[in-house]
Structures are given as C-alpha cells and as structure tokens.
Amino acid sequence: MTSQSTPLDVAAIRRDFPILDRELEPGTPLVYLDSGATAQRPRQVIEAEVAFLERDNAAVKRGSHRLAEAATDAYEGARERIAAFIGAPSPDEVVFTKNATEALNLVAHSLGSGNQAVPDALRVGAGDEILVTEMEHHANLVPWQELARRTGATLRWIPLGEDFHLDLSELDALLNARTKVLAISHQSNVLGTINPIRELTEKAHAVGALVVLDACQSVPHMPFDVAELGVDFAAFSGHKMLGPTGIGVLWGRYELLAAMPPFLTGGSMIEVVTMEGSTYAEPPARFEAGTPMVSQAVGLASACDYLDALGMERIQAHEQALTARAIGGLQELPGVRIIGPGAGADRFGAVAFDLAGRHPHDVGQVLDSRGIEVRVGHHCAWPLHRRYGVHGTTRATFSVYTTEEEVDALIAGMQTVLEFFARFD
Amino acid sequence: MDLTSLYTDIVFEHDKRPLHAGLREPFTAEVHHVNPTCGDEITLRLHLDTAGTQPRVEDISYDAAGCAMSRASASIMADLLIGRSVEEAAATAAHMEQVMHARGREAGDEDVIGDGVALVGAAKFPNRVKCVLMSWKAYQAALLEARTLGLAGGAA
Numbered sequence: 001m002t003s004q005s006t007p008l009d010v011a012a013i014r015r016d017f018p019i020l021d022r023e024l025e026p027g028t029p030l031v032y033l034d035s036g037a038t039a040q041r042p043r044q045v046i047e048a049e050v051a052f053l054e055r056d057n058a059a060v061k062r063g064s065h066r067l068a069e070a071a072t073d074a075y076e077g078a079r080e081r082i083a084a085f086i087g088a089p090s091p092d093e094v095v096f097t098k099n100a101t102e103a104l105n106l107v108a109h110s111l112g113s114g115n116q117a118v119p120d121a122l123r124v125g126a127g128d129e130i131l132v133t134e135m136e137h138h139a140n141l142v143p144w145q146e147l148a149r150r151t152g153a154t155l156r157w158i159p160l161g162e163d164f165h166l167d168l169s170e171l172d173a174l175l176n177a178r179t180k181v182l183a184i185s186h187q188s189n190v191l192g193t194i195n196p197i198r199e200l201t202e203k204a205h206a207v208g209a210l211v212v213l214d215a216c217q218s219v220p221h222m223p224f225d226v227a228e229l230g231v232d233f234a235a236f237s238g239h240k241m242l243g244p245t246g247i248g249v250l251w252g253r254y255e256l257l258a259a260m261p262p263f264l265t266g267g268s269m270i271e272v273v274t275m276e277g278s279t280y281a282e283p284p285a286r287f288e289a290g291t292p293m294v295s296q297a298v299g300l301a302s303a304c305d306y307l308d309a310l311g312m313e314r315i316q317a318h319e320q321a322l323t324a325r326a327i328g329g330l331q332e333l334p335g336v337r338i339i340g341p342g343a344g345a346d347r348f349g350a351v352a353f354d355l356a357g358r359h360p361h362d363v364g365q366v367l368d369s370r371g372i373e374v375r376v377g378h379h380c381a382w383p384l385h386r387r388y389g390v391h392g393t394t395r396a397t398f399s400v401y402t403t404e405e406e407v408d409a410l411i412a413g414m415q416t417v418l419e420f421f422a423r424f425d
Numbered sequence: 426m427d428l429t430s431l432y433t434d435i436v437f438e439h440d441k442r443p444l445h446a447g448l449r450e451p452f453t454a455e456v457h458h459v460n461p462t463c464g465d466e467i468t469l470r471l472h473l474d475t476a477g478t479q480p481r482v483e484d485i486s487y488d489a490a491g492c493a494m495s496r497a498s499a500s501i502m503a504d505l506l507i508g509r510s511v512e513e514a515a516a517t518a519a520h521m522e523q524v525m526h527a528r529g530r531e532a533g534d535e536d537v538i539g540d541g542v543a544l545v546g547a548a549k550f551p552n553r554v555k556c557v558l559m560s561w562k563a564y565q566a567a568l569l570e571a572r573t574l575g576l577a578g579g580a581a
Contacts, residue, residue: 361463361492369426377463391464391490424437
C-alpha cells in the first residue's frame with residue numbers, strides 16, 4: 001500500500017468512476033460536488049455487486065442448498081469486512097439496515113419499547129431526558145422527537161454558537177443524571193464542524209447516558225474507529241461511502257444489542273415461534289427482519305476495500321486541501337458568507353454558503369447550467385439554518401475523486417452567478 | 426442550458442417589486458404553506474367579496490420567502506386573481522397548473538394567465554414546478570378554508 005502521506009492520484013481514481021466522464025449536455029462536463037448527499041460508485045463496487053448477482057445470488061440464511069450457502073457466506077463476509085473497517089471488535093456488532101435513518105430509528109424504537117424486562121439503561125420513559133444538538137440532520141432529530149413523544153421523555157438540545165461549533169457552556173446542566181441518550185452527529189453535514197465526540201462521550205458515560213453517533217459524514221471521509229471514539233452506537237449509510245443505496249449500518253456494543261428488544265419483526269429474526277408468541281435470535285439477526293439486502297452488502301464491503309486501498313488518512317488530507325481551497329476562493333466573492341468554521345483541522349469538507357439577496361435555489365440553478373452539481377436548500381437540517389437566519393444554503397461536498405479544478409470551477413461558477421443576477425439589479 | 430428561458434425579465438421584475446405583497450386586513454381565510462424540500466414558505470390571506478351573486482376575490486395578500494421563481498409566481502398570481510370571480514380564478518389556476526405540468530410542451534395562453542407565461546420556463550425543471558405552484562396551491566387552500574368556514578358565499 002502507498003504511504004499515508006503520499007497525495008491521492010486523483011486522475012487514476014477518476015478512471016474508476018465511469019459517471020465522471022459524463023457530459024450533462026455536449027460541452028458541459030459533469031462537476032459533481034454533491035458527494036455528501038450521495039457519492040458516486042467506482043467500477044469495482046458496481047462489478048462486485050454484478051459478480052455476486054451473476055454467480056452467487058440466493059436468499060441468505062434460509063435453505064441449505066449450496067447456492068444459499070454461497071450467498072450467506074458473501075453476506076456474512078461483508079459483515080466481517082465492515083466490522084474491520086470501523087474497528088468493531090466483532091462482526092456480530094454490525095447490523096445491516098436499509099439506510100442510516102433506519103439504523104437511528106432502530107435504536108430510538110428499541111429504547112422506547114416500554115418492555116419492563118429490558119434493563120433500565122436501555123429503556124427511555126417519562127422523566128428521562130434525550131439530548132441532541134441543534135446541528136442534527138433530521139434523521140438524528142425526528143426519531144428522538146418521536147421517542148420523547150411516545151414515552152413522555154423530554155427532548156433537550158445543545159445549542160449552536162456563533163462560531164458554528166456546539167455551545168458547550170451549559171453542558172453540565174443539559175447532560176445530567178436524567179439524560180438517557182446523547183444523540184449527536186460526528187461531523188455536521190452542513191457546517192463541516194467536527195464535534196469533540198470522545199470528550200462528550202466521557203461526560204455522557206459519567207452520568208450513565210448512552211451515546212448514539214450519526215457517523216454518516218465521518219466514516220467516508222476520515223479514519224474511523226468505534227473503539228477509539230468510545231461511543232455506544234454508530235449509524236452510517238452505504239451510498240455516502242462509495243457504496244450502494246439501500247444499505248446502512250448500525251454498529252452497537254454487543255452487550256447492549258443483546259439486551260435490546262427488536263425494532264422490525266418477522267422472518268429471520270426469531271428463535272422460536274408459536275401461535276402464542278415468539279422468542280428472538282441473538283444480535284445481529286434479531287435486528288434484521290426479512291430478506292436482507294445481500295448484493296448491496298457485497299457492494300459495501302467492496303467500497304471498504306476501495307477506501308482502505310486509498311487510505312483514509314490520505315483521503316482526509318485530500319479533502320481538507322479541497323476544503324481550504326473552496327473556502328479561500330468563495331469567501332473572496334462579494335456577498336458570500338460561509339456558513340461554517342474557517343478552514344482548519346476542526347472541520348471537514350462540507351462547505352455551505354449564503355449569497356446575500358439570492359435564494360440558494362437560484363444559485364444552484366445557474367451553477368447547474370454550467371454542469372456544477374451542488375446541493376441547495378436546508379440539507380435536512382432545518383433548525384440549523386433557522387439558527388443562522390437563512391432559509392437555505394448552497395453546499396459543495398467532496399470525495400476521493402474531486403479535483404482542484406472542480407473546486408476552481410465552483411468558484412468561477414459563482415462569479416457567473418454574480419454576473420447573471422447583477423444584470424437584473 | 427438556456428437560463429434566460431427560466432429567468433425572464435418579467436420574473437425578475439416581479440421578484441424585485443412584488444405586487445400586492447404584505448399581509449393585510451381584512452381577510453376571509455389565511456393559510457401557511459411550506460415547500461419541505463427547500464424550506465420556502467408563504468403565508469397567504471384571501472379576502473372574498475360575497476355581496477353579489479358570484480363570490481369575488483376582493484384581495485390576496487401574502488408574505489413569501491423563497492427563490493425568484495416562487496416569489497415572482499406569488500406576485501403574478503395575486504395580480505391575476507384579485508378582482509376576478511372565484512369561478513374565473515379557478516379556471517386561471519387550472520390553466521396555470523396544466524401548463525406547469527406539461528414539461529414545457531405548452532406555452533400557456535397569455536389571455537388567461539398574463540405574466541404567468543413568463544414562468545413557463547420552469548415547467549422543464551420538475552423541481553422548480555413546485556416553486557411556481559406553491560402560491561397557487563396556497564390560494565386554493567385558502568378558498569377551501571373559506572368554504573369550510575361557510576364564508577365563501579353563493580352556492581359554493
């Protein structure tokens with residue numbers, strides 16, 4: 001493997017991504033700056049899925065014919081690969097879900113089961129508190145709002161400060177003996193802010209609270225190790241890390257998963273079923289009701305191989321350099337305000353900005369006319385936008401295949417935006 | 426891609442100087458609509474004149490936050506519908522919706538939707554169709570609200 005300090009060979013990487021050669025119309029090449037919403041997939045991931053479907057496809061963990069065995073091996077092999085990728089002590093701690101949203105809902109629903117047989121630490125009820133943050137993606141906010149509503153628990157949140165970081169000045173009051181869960185994102189999908197997860201986890205554990213980490217924006221972009229972070233659960237999605245859609249991951253400490261009631265129920269997750277009632281399988285099967293997404297798991301394992309071959313530290317350095325370049329260029333433009341911290345080690349490559357007097361939809365439309373694909377709107381983080389007094393932002397996000405030229409195209413594209421709208425002023 | 430078919434001078438004129446903007450009294454019904462994908466919002470008040478045989482749109486006032494297309498559309502909608510009978514307004518709204526859902530295959534009848542023809546460029550962009558139609562849907566919802574409250578007069 002190449003040393004972690006060698007820069008990525010982006011030109012070689014781009015040859016693995018067929019879609020990047022696409023033109024939106026003749027003469028308008030694709031400048032894809034929306035990898036934070038969904039990343040493109042390399043040929044290797046696409047081919048791994050195709051190879052599975054052409055050779056080993058069968059229903060997993062049911063039937064005893066050889067093809068079913070081969071499919072099951074592929075599925076469980078993918079679980080092992082993903083466990084290794086995130087530093088999980090055991091593949092049994094890796095639960096496959098439809099996406100990260102389902103993974104977070106799984107935890108929120110299981111903690112709200114109301115089942116008195118479940119240990120108190122894994123049971124949220126009236127009088128308990130759930131702590132989230134003002135920067136959360138709706139996927140790590142709404143399930144907790146609903147859990148609070150169902151159980152009578154109180155939802156509290158860590159506010160955002162003017163510096164685009166969490167305001168931890170009232171943390172000791174917010175995180176207290178009543179707090180059962182701290183649900184927090186590792187890195188903001190809008191601001192790019194990296195949260196101090198290890199420090200917050202220590203404090204949460206000191207008051208007996210569980211920590212649920214939304215790792216959607218960190219797993220694809222930096223070395224990620226659940227043991228090192230110390231959290232109790234982590235959720236992330238396949239399609240943001242060069243893998244397929246239709247698959248997400250919930251990692252959880254085995255002893256917690258083993259004490260938790262199921263979320264979805266049905267086939268595959270049972271131990272014994274009678275007409276009167278059922279008992280449930282051990283994790284992870286307990287949380288994987290129904291026929292799972294097998295080819296997607298194979299594709300996701302292949303994405304882990306691809307990312308590891310490049311090296312997560314090199315990927316992080318590559319994206320940090322792009323982030324600094326983007327922020328440097330954008331903040332020179334009149335009327336542009338970066339909604340997020342300045343370039344540095346405490347942020348990653350989600351670069352969201354506001355253009356004074358112009359709605360992000362209009363900004364995005366002009367950029368799109370030049371083939372520059374960015375995300376516009378509230379990026380599923382409406383409260384965050386409200387906090388900073390903007391209806392929405394324009395957001396560029398990067399991946400392993402993003403080039404400096406593409407960042408420069410964004411900055412030049414913003415010049416076009418300014419000129420285009422100036423004609424009407 | 427030709428942006429000028431989307432961002433016409435008429436769109437910008439309405440975006441910069443929206444007609445009938447602001448919330449006014451009196452009003453028969455008020456609604457609040459959002460576009461959940463982008464967070465755009467409109468509060469719309471409809472005031473009906475029910476003195477005659479045909480209920481008539483006496484006033485439409487609104488407070489809209491959104492992109493140029495959605496703001497221009499609210500301005501054009503209010504200007505078109507104020508003064509019309511509810512029945513005429515329904516025909517105008519129906520034509521607007523039909524044109525916006527035609528993916529750019531229909532130019533729109535200027536005699537019916539006036540400056541609304543300047544919004545037709547958005548019909549080629551399914552995402553932007555919602556921006557344009559938000560204010561129109563808000564009008565229809567306000568009318569429904571007035572009817573539900575029994576305040577729409579006539580046979581409505």
